[in-house]
Amino acid sequence: xxxxxxxxxxxxxxxxxxxxxxxxxxxxxxxxxxxxxxxxxxxxxxxxxxxxxxxxxxxxxxxxxxxxxxxxxxxxxxxxxxxxxxxxxxxxxxxxxxxxxxxxxxxxxxxxxxxxxxxxxxxxxxxxxxxxxxxxxxxxxxxxxxxxxxxxxxxxxxxxxxxxxxxxxxxxxxxxxxxxxxxxxxxxxxxxxxxxxxxxxxxxxxxxxxxxxxxxxxxxxxxxxxxxxxxxxxxxxxxxxxxxxxxxxxxxxxxxxxxxxxxxxxxxxxxxxxxxxxxxxxxxxxxxxxxxxxxxxxxxxxxxxxxxxxxxxxxxxxxxxxxxxxxxxxxxxxxxxxxxxxxxxxxxxxxxxxxxxxxxxxxxxxxxxxxxxxxxxxxxxxxxxxxxxxxxxxxxxxxxxxxxxxxxxxxxxxxxxxxxxxxxxxxxxxxxxxxxxxxxxxxxxxxxxxxxxxxxxxxxxxxxxxxxxxxxxxxxxxxxxxxxxxxxxxxxxxxxxxxxxxxxxxxxxxxxxxxxxxxxxxxxxxxxxxxxxxxxxxxxxxxxxxxxxxxxxxxxxxxxxxxxxxxxxxxxxxxxxxxxxxxxxxxxxxxxxxxxxxxxxxxxxxxxxxxxxxxxxxxxxxxxxxxxxxxxxxxxxxxxxxxxxxxxxxxxxxxxxxxxxxxxxxxxxxxxxxxxxxxxxxxxxxxxxxxxxxxxxxxxxxxxxxxxxxxxxxxxxxxxxxxxxxxxxxxxxxxxxxxxxxxxxxxxxxxxxxxxxxxxxxxxxxxxxxxxxxxxxxx
Amino acid sequence: xxxxxxxxxxxxxxxxxxxxxxxxxxxxxxxxxxxxxxxxxxxxxxxxxxxxxxxxxxxxxxxxxxxxxxxxxxxxxxxxxxxxxxxxxxxxxxxxxxxxxxxxxxxxxxxxxxxxxxxxxxxxxxxxxxxxxxxxxxxxxxxxxxxxxxxxxxxxxxxxxxxxxxxxxxxxxxx
Numbered sequence: 001x002x003x004x005x006x007x008x009x010x011x012x013x014x015x016x017x018x019x020x021x022x023x024x025x026x027x028x029x030x031x032x033x034x035x036x037x038x039x040x041x042x043x044x045x046x047x048x049x050x051x052x053x054x055x056x057x058x059x060x061x062x063x064x065x066x067x068x069x070x071x072x073x074x075x076x077x078x079x080x081x082x083x084x085x086x087x088x089x090x091x092x093x094x095x096x097x098x099x100x101x102x103x104x105x106x107x108x109x110x111x112x113x114x115x116x117x118x119x120x121x122x123x124x125x126x127x128x129x130x131x132x133x134x135x136x137x138x139x140x141x142x143x144x145x146x147x148x149x150x151x152x153x154x155x156x157x158x159x160x161x162x163x164x165x166x167x168x169x170x171x172x173x174x175x176x177x178x179x180x181x182x183x184x185x186x187x188x189x190x191x192x193x194x195x196x197x198x199x200x201x202x203x204x205x206x207x208x209x210x211x212x213x214x215x216x217x218x219x220x221x222x223x224x225x226x227x228x229x230x231x232x233x234x235x236x237x238x239x240x241x242x243x244x245x246x247x248x249x250x251x252x253x254x255x256x257x258x259x260x261x262x263x264x265x266x267x268x269x270x271x272x273x274x275x276x277x278x279x280x281x282x283x284x285x286x287x288x289x290x291x292x293x294x295x296x297x298x299x300x301x302x303x304x305x306x307x308x309x310x311x312x313x314x315x316x317x318x319x320x321x322x323x324x325x326x327x328x329x330x331x332x333x334x335x336x337x338x339x340x341x342x343x344x345x346x347x348x349x350x351x352x353x354x355x356x357x358x359x360x361x362x363x364x365x366x367x368x369x370x371x372x373x374x375x376x377x378x379x380x381x382x383x384x385x386x387x388x389x390x391x392x393x394x395x396x397x398x399x400x401x402x403x404x405x406x407x408x409x410x411x412x413x414x415x416x417x418x419x420x421x422x423x424x425x426x427x428x429x430x431x432x433x434x435x436x437x438x439x440x441x442x443x444x445x446x447x448x449x450x451x452x453x454x455x456x457x458x459x460x461x462x463x464x465x466x467x468x469x470x471x472x473x474x475x476x477x478x479x480x481x482x483x484x485x486x487x488x489x490x491x492x493x494x495x496x497x498x499x500x501x502x503x504x505x506x507x508x509x510x511x512x513x514x515x516x517x518x519x520x521x522x523x524x525x526x527x528x529x530x531x532x533x534x535x536x537x538x539x540x541x542x543x544x545x546x547x548x549x550x551x552x553x554x555x556x557x558x559x560x561x562x563x564x565x566x567x568x569x570x571x572x573x574x575x576x577x578x579x580x581x582x583x584x585x586x587x588x589x590x591x592x593x594x595x596x597x598x599x600x601x602x603x604x605x606x607x608x609x610x611x612x613x614x615x616x617x618x619x620x621x622x623x624x625x626x627x628x629x630x631x632x633x634x635x636x637x638x639x640x641x642x643x644x645x646x647x648x649x650x651x652x653x654x655x656x657x658x659x660x661x662x663x664x665x666x667x668x669x670x671x672x673x674x675x676x677x678x679x680x681x682x683x684x685x686x687x688x689x690x691x692x693x694x695x696x697x698x699x700x701x702x703x704x705x706x707x708x709x710x711x712x713x714x715x716x717x718x719x720x721x722x723x724x725x726x727x728x729x730x731x732x733x734x735x736x737x738x739x740x741x742x743x744x745x746x747x748x749x750x751x752x753x754x755x756x757x758x759x760x761x762x763x764x765x766x767x768x769x770x771x772x773x774x775x776x777x778x779x
Numbered sequence: 780x781x782x783x784x785x786x787x788x789x790x791x792x793x794x795x796x797x798x799x800x801x802x803x804x805x806x807x808x809x810x811x812x813x814x815x816x817x818x819x820x821x822x823x824x825x826x827x828x829x830x831x832x833x834x835x836x837x838x839x840x841x842x843x844x845x846x847x848x849x850x851x852x853x854x855x856x857x858x859x860x861x862x863x864x865x866x867x868x869x870x871x872x873x874x875x876x877x878x879x880x881x882x883x884x885x886x887x888x889x890x891x892x893x894x895x896x897x898x899x900x901x902x903x904x905x906x907x908x909x910x911x912x913x914x915x916x917x918x919x920x921x922x923x924x925x926x927x928x929x930x931x932x933x934x935x936x937x938x939x940x941x942x943x944x945x946x947x948x949x950x951x952x953x954x
Contacts, residue, residue, distance in 0.1 A: 012872055019880030020868040020887060022815015022855035029814040121800070198819045198827060198915050199881040249817070249881025250915050282820045499879030499916050664875045668921060672878060675918030700824035700913070708919040709906040737918075 006508035006518055007728075010664045013504045015497075025246040027202040027219040028279050035204070036065050038265050038278040039123035041113040041130045042287065043105030046139035046357040046693020047154070050103050050112060050132060058115055058129040063122035066272050067130060068264075069113045070102035076267040079233050081258065085472040086329040087336075088351070091164040095155065097323040099260035105134075106155045106322035107359050108688075108695055109287030111260055116268050116276060139357040139693030143296060143317045146354050154322055154355040163320045163328070163353035168335045170408035171346025176311025179345075180302035184382055189762050190293040190371050192319065192686035194286055194697075195364045196705055197498075199249020201289055202279040203262050207269040213240045214269070218262055221251040221496050222536030227528045229258040234266055238528075245526040248498035252676070253363035254289050255498070256538045257326035261288075283698050291686055292364020294319035295331065297375045303383045307397045309342050314375065316351040318361070325362030329353060333368035333458065336409045340376035341418045341456040341630060342398040347408045357693045363538060365676055366457075366738040373455045377743040378760070381452070381750065385759060391747070392431070395422060395454050404724075413456060413628045414731075415721050421654040422454050425632040428717055429652040434636055442755060447641055448649070449752025453633045453744035459732035460544030460627035474622070477545040478532040481510070481553035482616035485603045487596020489516060491553075492524045494534010495546035500734060501665045502542060508661055509547055509728070513554040515581020516595050532618055540629070540732025543661065548726050549621035556617035557595075564598040564615075567608040627723045627731040631655035633674070635744040639752045644771030646682060646749055648712040653740065656719045658731035666733050671714050673737020679706050680738075681745035685764050753777075784848045788813070789857025797844045804828045806844040807854055815855040815884050819913070826912030829885040829892075830854050836892035838911070855884035858891060866932040867891045867925070876925035878916035886912050890926050899930055 018024055043050075055067040080096035100111045113130045117123035138152040145151055146161040154161050177183060203218035214236050220226050223243040231241035248255065261278050269276040280289070295318045302311040316335060320328050335349035380398075384391040396419060405413040431450070438448045461467060464474035478494035491510055497503060503523040511518040524530055534546065558578060565583035566573040575586045584592035601607075602615040636650040653674060660666050683704040687696040697703040722729025742763065749770070750761045756777035761770070781796040788811055795810055807813045807830065818840055819827035828840040831853040858865045867890045870876065877883040886909065893900060893908035900908060905926050914922060 013875065015880070016872045016877060019877055019883055020855075020864070020871050021859055022813065022884050024815070024880055026814075026817070026881060028808070028818070031809075120805075121798070196915055197881075198825065198879065198913065199817070200819070247881075248879065249819075250879040252915070282822065501878070668875045668878055668917060671918035671920040672916045673918075676915075699822045700820040701822055705824075705913050705915065707906075707910045707913060708923065709910050711919045714918065714920050 006511045007661055009508065009662065011504060011508065011662055013501045014507070015501060015503050026199055026249055027204070027217060030204045030217045032204065032206055032275040035275040035277050036116045036118060036272060037120040037123045038268055038276050039115045039120070039127040040111050040261060040278070040284065041115065041127050041132070042284070043101065043108060043110045043112050045105060045134055045136050046108045047137040048105050048134040049137060050101060050105060051135055052133045053113055054131040055113065057131065058126040061126040061129055063118035064126045065116040065118065065274065066268065067113060067115050068268060068271065070098065070100045072271065073100055073264065073267050076270055077233050077263050078235060081260065082229050082326055083324040084327055085470060086327045087332040087470050088164045088166045088329040089469070091329070092162050093158060094324060095158055099263040104155060107357050108693055109284065109359060111264065114264055114268060116272055120279070139691070141356055141688060141690050141693055143319055143354045143356065146356055147352065154357055161355040163324060163355055165352050166332065166350065168349040168409060170348070173311050173313060173346040173348040176346040177302040179304070179310050181305040182383070182386055183300060183302050184386055185300045186379065186382055186760055188297045188299060188375050188378055190295040190374065191763055192294040192361065193292040193364055193680055193684050194686055194703055195252035195254035195289070195292055197250030197252055197254060200280040200282060200285040201255065201259060201261065203265050204275060204277045205266040205269040206275040207266060209273045212236055214266060215242045215244065216262065216266055217244045219248050219255060220245045221248070221256040221498060221538055223496060223526055223528050224494060224533050225536055226258050226262060230262050230266055233263055234270065242529040245496060251498045252365045253292065253367055253538055256536060257290065257362060282700060286698050286703060287695055288359060290325050290360050290362035292361060293371065294361045295371055299375055299379055301379045301383060303387070305387050307387060307389050307394045309383065309398045310345050312338055312344050312347045314338055314349050316349065318351060318353045319358065320353045320355050321358045321360035322355060323360050325360040327363050328360065330363050331361070331368040331371060334372040336411060337369060337372035337458060338376055339408055340373060341400055341416070341454055342376070343400050344408060358688055365673065366735045369457045369735065369739045370677060370742060373453060373739050374743040377453050377747060381747050382759065391452050392422065392426060395452065411458065412625055414625055414723050414725050416456060416628060416630050417719060417721050418454060418630055421630065421656055421719050422632040424717060424719060425634045425652050425654040428654065428715060429634045429636065429650055446638065447752045447755065448636065448638045449748040449750065451635045451744045451746065451748025451751055453740045453747065455740045456628055456630040457736060457739045458626045458628060459540035459735060460623060461539035461541045462626050463624060464622045466626070473535070475535050475541065475545070476620050476622045477541070477549045478534045478620050479546070479549040479553045480532050480616065480618045481550065481557050483557060483595060483599040485600050487516065487599050488520045488522065489514065490522050490524060491550060492531040493546055493550065494532055494536070495542040496526050496537045498537070500537070500542065500669065501662065505661045505665055506547065506550055509550055510554060513551060514557060514595055540734040543730050544627045544723070544726055544732050545621060545623050547728055547730060548623065549619050551727055552619035552621055553617040556619065557615055560615060561595055561598045563608060563611065564601055565593055568593060568601060623725060625725045627658065627725060629655065629657045629731040629733065629736050631736065631740060633740040633744040635748040637745065637748040637752055639749060639770060641774050644767035644769065644774065646765060646770070648678070648745070650715065651712045652715045654717045654719060655733070655736050656721050657733040657736060658723045659720060659729040661730070667716055669733045670716055670737040673735060674714055674741040675706070675711050677738040677741030678711070678745055681742040681763050681765060683764050683766065782845055784845050786847050786849060787851045789853060799843065799845055801844045802840055803842040803844050803847050804839040807839060813854050813856050817881055817884060819881065824913065825882065826889055827882050827885040829888040829912065831888060831892060836889050855888060858887065865891060867894065867929040870925040870929035870932065874921045874925040874928055876917065876921045882912065882914045886914065886922060890929065894930055894933055898934055
C-alpha cells in the first residue's frame, strides 16, 4: 500500500529524452508550408534621423516577397509597445515606442525596415539592398552627462533624458547618521550584461486572412502576455490568437516581454498572407535583445565602531536605454532591498532612470536583487575593513533574527535563519583554517582572499495587493487539472518552463497530492490554446505561485472524488478517508477505490444528485506575500599580482529556498545562477563606443561567456526553512545563485588585494583592471 | 546555380542539389530535416552546431555543405543505436547535464568525440576537450560530471548515477 513520496525525490527529468536525442521543438524547428522569411534592416547608428528609405532595389531582388517600412506597419499595428509601472508608477515620461522606427532611430539595432523573402539567405541578401538615408545625430551615452540640463537628447521629441526620479525614504536618516562613528562612501557600478540565452529569439507568425485568426510561435517566457499585447495591437481577439512557446533555449529575463519583431512578423504575415518566420542571429541578439543591470550606485553608510550598522543612503542611476523596457523600472526594487538581511535604523534611497542611445535594459536573472546584494555586501565589507572587524562578525552583529520581519520599506520577510546559513558555510569552507593559510601565503608574497555574501531575496512575484499597484498587473497564477476517464491526468499551467524542469517537478507535486502514479501526470505549458491565462515564468515565481495554483486545483479534484467515493460506498462524505490516493470508508481500508476508478465513475451514469459530470478543476492562486530565500556564499580566490588573473580556489554556498521538490533540479538552478554571477564579477561587460554608440561587443568572440575551464567546482549545501506563506512551504531558487555570487567573488578579490591598500574593485574584475590597480598601488 | 552533393548522414546516403554557399548546418536542418543540430552564435564560438564528419567533431556552421561531399556525417539524431542511448546521452540525462537543452546536442557530440579519442580524460582534459562549447544554464558542473560518468560507463564500469531512474515501470503507487 505504500506510496513513494515524490516531493523531495531526486528524479531524472522527463524533459530530457527528446532533448538529448535532438528531438526538441525549438523556435527554429517550426516550419510551415509556404512559409516566408523575415530579415530586419536595423539602424547602424545609435542616433540618426531617417531622411528617406529606398526599397526599390531590395524589392527587385531574387525571391523577395515584400519590403516593409514603418508606414506600411502603421496601418496594421495599432498602438505602441507596452510599459508597466514596475515600482515607479509616476514616471516623468513614457515615450511611445512603435515596433519600427519611422523618422528617427534611437539605438544601433533599432528596426527601420523588414524584408520578406522565400528563404533566409535571400531575405538577408535583399536586406543589404535597402538604402536608408540617415542624418547622424549626437549619441547620448554617459548617464551623468545625459542628466545635465542642455544635454543632447536621446530622441528629439523629448523634453530631457530623465525617465523617472523616485525617492524611497524610510526612517529618520539624519538621526541615524548623527549617531555614527564612521561614515563611508563608495560608488559601485553594475555593468550592462547580455542575458545570452543560447537560443536567440525568434518567431513564426501565421495569420489566416479572411478569418482574423493567428497563431504565433515564439521563443518566450510569457506566452499569455504576448497574446494579450501582440493580439491586441493587431486587432485579433485573444479567443482567435494562439501563442505557442514550446521548447525555449533559455530566457534569463530577456524573453519576458513582447518584442518589436513579434509585432512585425505577425503584421508581415497579415500583409503578405504568408506564414512568416524570423530567427534572430547572434549579432542582432546582442544589439536588440534587452540587456541587464546598467546601473551606478552612490552609497553612503553610517556605522558604529562596534560594527552596528545605522543608516544607509544611496542613489541608483539606471541606464534605461533609448526606450523603457516593458519592466524597465523593475530593477528599482534594489532600492527597497538595499538593506539586505540587516537591521538598519533608516534607509534613504533614490532611483533616477536615465535614457541613453542604447538598447533597453529590462530584467536579467535576479533583476534588482543582485544589484541590492552587491551594494550592501560590498558596503558591509567596507565597514568591516574600516573598523578592523572580521566581515563575518559585522554580518552576525546586524542580522535580522526574528520573523516575520517588516523591513524599512514595509516588505515582510516571511522566514529566515541567516546566522545558521553563514555558520554552516563557514564550517564547510573551514574559515579559520582559510584565514590562517591566507596569512601564511601573504608572508610568501601570494595574495589570497575570502569573500562573503549573505543575501536575502524577494521572489515568488507576487501578491496582487503588492504587484497590482507596483507593476500595474496582478501577478497571480493559474492551473487546470483534468482527470481523464481512465485516470491519467492533464495539468495545464499558465507558467512557462525554459530549462527549469517544471514538467518533472510539477508532476511530482501532482502525483503526491492526488495520490496517482507520477507517470500518469502530464504537465502542459506554453500554448495559450490549451492553458489557462497566466503571467508566465520569471521572478522565481513558478513554484511558489504557479505550484500553489496546481495545489488548489488538486484539492478541488480530491474534494469531488471524496463525494464520488461516498456515493459509491453509500457512506457519508465525512466518513471517507483519503490515504495516498486510496479512498475508503473509515475503518475499512481493505475496500478502497483509487482516483482512476472514481474518475471513470464521474463520467458515467448514476452520479450523486445534482453533481455535474467530469473530474476537473481550474484555479487561480494569489499569494498572501512574496517569499524570501536566503543564504550565504563564501568564495576563496587567489590573485596573481604579476598578471592580475583571478583563480577561484573554493566556492561554497549554503542556500535556503524552503522545502525542496527535486534536489537535483534545485542544485542545477544554483549551479547556473552562481555561474552567471561569477561571470559578471570576472568577465562580462556590454561595451558601446562612448562617442558613436556603436556596439563593441557584437559577437560571442567579443562578449566573454565563460567556458567550462573558467568555472570552479561549486560546493553546495542547504538549510531548509519552509515559507509559512504557502502550503508547500516553498520559496524560489531560479535567481538565488546569481543574486548571491557576484559579490562573493568581488569581496574575495578585494580581500586578496588588501595588502596593496586596495579597498574596492569594480566589475568585471578582468586581469587588465586588477593588474593596473596593483601597479598603481605599488607605484 | 546549385551544385550536386552526395554524402551519408547517420548511415543513410543522400544526394541533393544545393547552393555552394549553403552552410552544412542549414543543409542538415532545412534540407535533411534534422533539426537537432542547433545554431547559437554564427561565429563558431559556441559549438551548438557540432556534428561528426568522418568521426571527427566539427562545427557545422563553419562548413559549406559542398565541403561535406562524400563524407560520413553523424548528427545527434544518429548517435543512439537501435533505440539505446549513447553512454554520453545517458550520462547527460542521469547527471542533469542539461537544462534548456539547446546547447546539449553540440555538447553531447563533442563529448562523444572526446571520449572516443581519450576514453579516460582527466578533468583538465575534459575542460580542454569541451572548451569550444558554451552552456548558459548549467554552470558546467553537471556537464563535467556527465562526461566523467560516461567515461566510466564506456570503460566497463557502472555509471555513477545521482538520480533515481524513474521509468514507466517505476510507478510510485503500488496497487
